[in-house]
Amino acid sequence: MNIEFPIKYFEDNLVFTQDGTCWAYYQLAGYNYDFLADDEKDYIFTRIKAFFWQINLDTHLLVVPNFQSIKEKHERFKKRLSGPLQEAAAKHMDDASDQLEKMLGEEGTDYQFYVGIKLPKPENLQKQPLWKDIREAWREFLGSMNEASGLDTPEITEDEINRYRKAEHRIYSKIHSRLKAEPVNEEAIQWLIRRNFYRGIGRAPILKKWSPAYSVDYREYDGGEVTVRRPLYHDVLRLTEGLIDDSPKRSLILKQIHDGEEKEGHVAFLTISNVPYEMEFPGEEWIYTIQHLDFPVEVSIRTEPMDNRKALSAVRNKQKELKDQDRHAQETGNDTGLNVLEGRQEAHELEAHLQKTRMPLVKTSIILAVSASDEDELKRRCDTIKDLYQDMMFQVEQPYGDQWLAFNEFLPGARRYIKDYIHFMEPATVAGGMFGATKQLGDGEGFFIGTTGILDQPVYVTPNRAAQGIRGTKTNALSAAFLGSLGGGKSFSSNLITYLSVLAGGKALVIDPKGERGNWDQDLYDLQGQVNIVSLSTKKEDRGRLDPFSIHDDLKEAETLALDVLTFLTGVRLDDSERFPKLTRAVRKVAEGDRPCLTKVMNELISSEDEGARRLGEHIRSFSELSFAQLLFGDGENHAAISLDTALNVLQIQNLELPAPSTSPEKYNLSEMLSVAMMLPISSFALKFIHSDRSIFKVVLLDEAWAVLNTSQGSHLASRLVRAGRAMNAGIYFVTQNANDLLDEKMKNNIGMKFAFRSTDPNEIENVLSLLNLKNTEYNASTLRELQNGQCLFQDISGRVGVVSINALFQDLFDAFDTRPPAERQIKETKEVYV
Numbered sequence: 001m002n003i004e005f006p007i008k009y010f011e012d013n014l015v016f017t018q019d020g021t022c023w024a025y026y027q028l029a030g031y032n033y034d035f036l037a038d039d040e041k042d043y044i045f046t047r048i049k050a051f052f053w054q055i056n057l058d059t060h061l062l063v064v065p066n067f068q069s070i071k072e073k074h075e076r077f078k079k080r081l082s083g084p085l086q087e088a089a090a091k092h093m094d095d096a097s098d099q100l101e102k103m104l105g106e107e108g109t110d111y112q113f114y115v116g117i118k119l120p121k122p123e124n125l126q127k128q129p130l131w132k133d134i135r136e137a138w139r140e141f142l143g144s145m146n147e148a149s150g151l152d153t154p155e156i157t158e159d160e161i162n163r164y165r166k167a168e169h170r171i172y173s174k175i176h177s178r179l180k181a182e183p184v185n186e187e188a189i190q191w192l193i194r195r196n197f198y199r200g201i202g203r204a205p206i207l208k209k210w211s212p213a214y215s216v217d218y219r220e221y222d223g224g225e226v227t228v229r230r231p232l233y234h235d236v237l238r239l240t241e242g243l244i245d246d247s248p249k250r251s252l253i254l255k256q257i258h259d260g261e262e263k264e265g266h267v268a269f270l271t272i273s274n275v276p277y278e279m280e281f282p283g284e285e286w287i288y289t290i291q292h293l294d295f296p297v298e299v300s301i302r303t304e305p306m307d308n309r310k311a312l313s314a315v316r317n318k319q320k321e322l323k324d325q326d327r328h329a330q331e332t333g334n335d336t337g338l339n340v341l342e343g344r345q346e347a348h349e350l351e352a353h354l355q356k357t358r359m360p361l362v363k364t365s366i367i368l369a370v371s372a373s374d375e376d377e378l379k380r381r382c383d384t385i386k387d388l389y390q391d392m393m394f395q396v397e398q399p400y401g402d403q404w405l406a407f408n409e410f411l412p413g414a415r416r417y418i419k420d421y422i423h424f425m426e427p428a429t430v431a432g433g434m435f436g437a438t439k440q441l442g443d444g445e446g447f448f449i450g451t452t453g454i455l456d457q458p459v460y461v462t463p464n465r466a467a468q469g470i471r472g473t474k475t476n477a478l479s480a481a482f483l484g485s486l487g488g489g490k491s492f493s494s495n496l497i498t499y500l501s502v503l504a505g506g507k508a509l510v511i512d513p514k515g516e517r518g519n520w521d522q523d524l525y526d527l528q529g530q531v532n533i534v535s536l537s538t539k540k541e542d543r544g545r546l547d548p549f550s551i552h553d554d555l556k557e558a559e560t561l562a563l564d565v566l567t568f569l570t571g572v573r574l575d576d577s578e579r580f581p582k583l584t585r586a587v588r589k590v591a592e593g594d595r596p597c598l599t600k601v602m603n604e605l606i607s608s609e610d611e612g613a614r615r616l617g618e619h620i621r622s623f624s625e626l627s628f629a630q631l632l633f634g635d636g637e638n639h640a641a642i643s644l645d646t647a648l649n650v651l652q653i654q655n656l657e658l659p660a661p662s663t664s665p666e667k668y669n670l671s672e673m674l675s676v677a678m679m680l681p682i683s684s685f686a687l688k689f690i691h692s693d694r695s696i697f698k699v700v701l702l703d704e705a706w707a708v709l710n711t712s713q714g715s716h717l718a719s720r721l722v723r724a725g726r727a728m729n730a731g732i733y734f735v736t737q738n739a740n741d742l743l744d745e746k747m748k749n750n751i752g753m754k755f756a757f758r759s760t761d762p763n764e765i766e767n768v769l770s771l772l773n774l775k776n777t778e779y780n781a782s783t784l785r786e787l788q789n790g791q792c793l794f795q796d797i798s799g800r801v802g803v804v805s806i807n808a809l810f811q812d813l814f815d816a817f818d819t820r821p822p823a824e825r826q827i828k829e830t831k832e833v834y835v
Helices: 038-054 070-078 086-104 130-149 158-179 186-198 233-240 288-292 308-331 338-357 375-390 403-409 427-431 490-503 555-570 579-591 598-606 611-624 627-631 670-690 712-727 762-771 778-785 811-817 822-827
Strands: 007-011 014-017 022-028 059-069 107-118 181-183 214-221 224-231 243-245 252-258 261-274 298-306 361-372 395-397 423-425 447-452 457-461 479-483 507-512 531-536 648-653 698-702 730-736 751-756 791-795 801-806
Touching: 007 186, 007 224, 007 233, 014 158, 022 158, 022 186, 038 158, 038 427, 059 070, 059 186, 070 086, 086 447, 086 490, 107 158, 158 181, 158 224, 186 233, 186 252, 224 233, 252 403, 261 375, 261 403, 288 375, 298 308, 308 338, 308 361, 308 423, 361 375, 361 403, 361 427, 375 395, 423 427, 447 490, 479 490, 479 762, 490 507, 490 648, 490 698, 490 730, 490 751, 490 801, 490 811, 507 670, 555 579, 555 598, 555 611, 555 670, 555 712, 579 598, 579 611, 598 611, 611 670, 627 670, 648 670, 670 698, 670 712, 670 730, 698 712, 712 730, 751 762, 762 778
Parallel strands: 479 730, 479 751, 507 648, 507 698, 531 648, 698 730
Antiparallel strands: 007 014, 014 022, 022 107, 022 181, 059 107, 059 298, 214 224, 243 252, 252 261, 261 361, 261 395, 298 361, 361 423, 447 457, 447 801, 751 791, 791 801
């Protein structure tokens, strides 16, 4: 059957068709669904239902898989790389492409969601006499006849385009408020056309910086000049190249020249012939369910609104038809079919429901498309889809001879060609499909960090993407949290993403209180001498390196940090009206003197005539006498500053004795108190680091972050770090076992990506889910408990949540980032790669 290509012209998100209509197309970003509580799912359901209740216009819903060539994706990102490690980063991307193609195949798939709205024909901008309306209608009729007969080329007046554009602006407010959709551009429209002809073959090529061509003409009309566009129809037809063979009747064979050789693809279209009257929600999300399959499926849904009065009339006509079938069966002495009896019952119930609720109906047709590179695989996929929908009581047909018609229904702006499978559905039934729900995670571009879902879809992140103002993101926070119990994978994943941030052109400071990263300068050989390991010890040359007066040139900053350290060590509170002023006066006096340091503050207190001040000084002396305390208690000499000129810097402190995360500060011993206190100047040093060049993205990886966050002084300092990070193009990566440390709203709202690894403690699970803005449902809690090593619940900067298996791809990175004790590694015959 020959069908005229439906698109006459398109501009921005407007598609003008051969039958004189205009459609506006929008894209949904996709929303998180699996980990929502039932009431949250119901909120989304209500919002979508309200859209179909109120839109009162024809719609075209499209769910389409975007076949992403892994190599092409990596090549695009390579063009954005910068910094001293650009060559190493490009090599990493090339090697990653080879590894992923072996592991996942050449292409990955993510679903995209589009909705088209048939715009109402705009009224004339100004009222005019009836005779002018008649004359204009006659002129439009003659124009359409000439176009149809080939006597004239299609034309669109500038006035018509402007009026449709104004109509689209009015529609946009409705679709954005209900579906959070945004207008597409011309490249997206082009892709929505071309992709149809490359099913089962590969990614459709896109013509860059291309728009449909047209000529401009001017015509006198009513004493004025009218600007007319004449689209070059054959220019749009360029997007439909390829050979289509419909001889199989229940499928199509597509042929294209792709990558320099002729390739063949097979595609079949399936229609929904029966939809169950009652569907359970949540539980039967009939659109979203396709994402659970191990192959991509496309969906095209066309709807027409029926107001309540027309809906009642249609239902009553259907009742008459079913009643006639029942009577005919009785007259011929046959039993009435069960489907007729059930249909009559459902029709009566629907009529009563329509009368009570005054709701409209939605005239709906649903077509599924599945493609494959060969006929056998296509058949397997078709059977799988039929079984899937049969379980939900949907009847699926693979119509004979209508495959070409179904093919055209997927084109933007096309009309409904197959009219044998129309359903009168409630808005709730359409909404219950959960159009827009997605399993996609990550940024869609950047560095590969792992896989998600049954299809093992690759997950990509661009570490500094949150600050770039990309549409669809829900946060501009660059900081990240890595949570979980020992051995789950939080250190491995934080190390990996920090490493990738440096490859992309950033700088990093890694705070390593356990000394687990001292091998990086040798193991990370791709960093080409850009790794600087700073190991602070009890050696004389390291004395005072962490003294607040050595870290900060600004005396006010130094005073503040000195007070934070000393109040933590002594337990002096701000509201201690007796001791706090004594401590403050001593710090200020030393700061105003020559070569200030914490040792002089201690001596100033000890030499005081005030008994309370002397006791404070002696208290501080008990800490200063520990072997590694010299790092904190300097002698006033100007020791060389710690150099952070390289791209990746690791700051280690030997002999730290951090307490267990669950230990309260009141139960710390002397060594533990001093160890935690030393994390304060280290964190302040990180604050100084992120105030360097704002044009360079910077990362501070704060391992054992709970040691800082668990104190009031450290929590305040951490808040300053994340706030300064947003302004200075820097992300703070908190690695901690305690999610409770990050639940303060000011802190929580400044964290973008979140990686939650396995946890079994009920209180910790509740805190982790709260941090992820998820409700503590049994499904969410059990998912968190049952995560395997290297798996995490990942929340991206768009707010979507899913399970990701972290994977560094390369053995040298596995070895470098493995933080397990050597004895534990030897026990394993096969190396664990996610610890």
